[in-house]
Amino acid sequence: DIQMTQSPSSLSASVGDRVTITCRASQSVSSYLIWYQQKPGKAPKLLIYAASSLQSGVPSRFSGSGSGTDFTLTISSLQPEDFATYYCQQSYSTPTWTFGQGTKVEIK
């Protein structure tokens, strides 16, 4: 199975900060990389697909980049509603799609 490793596991940031989360795959996943946001007690919400395509309705302060094994999710100006846990997922290796362990973004 392809292993997905996110860093950091958690971070503290302030409203207005630029935040970057990294996701590394154990082998190339091309651009088959997706990002989700999950708030406590809620289902994940799709943010980014195909590494850099913004899902409809998602604010433009979210962006994704990368290909192959290294990817980043960037929040350009952190807002109060962005405090959550973020997961990456690869969809290259069908059917065994795997997720990263998550990155929790907390209020500083």
Add this chain to the structure above:
Amino acid sequence: EEQLVESGGGLVQPGGSLRLSCAASGFTFSSYWMYWVRQAPGKGLVWVSRINGDESSTSYADSVKGRFTISRDSAKNTLFLQMNSLRAEDTAVYYCARVAVTGEGAFDIWGQGTMVTVSS
């Protein structure tokens, strides 16, 4: 509104069975691959099983193979997960999720989740 609503979770003893349901509305259910994804308490997301639109193709994670069965009833717009021989390690919130048609394997619609607790 496109929506998925799970039901059927609960407390079950080790070795027991449960059947989860996921009712779809607001979209053409039979056109989509559907997945079950679970999340153990305080842990990350793990895919469990998947099924294509006409039920001709199914897959399972190694951890549930031989114990869980995925199915769907397109007439009733409902996805199912039959879980047998349950173990403590199956304790999790179970989500059904739709694979986006254009999204390179992204799950664009998720249910609210249903909790399964396996304990004596």
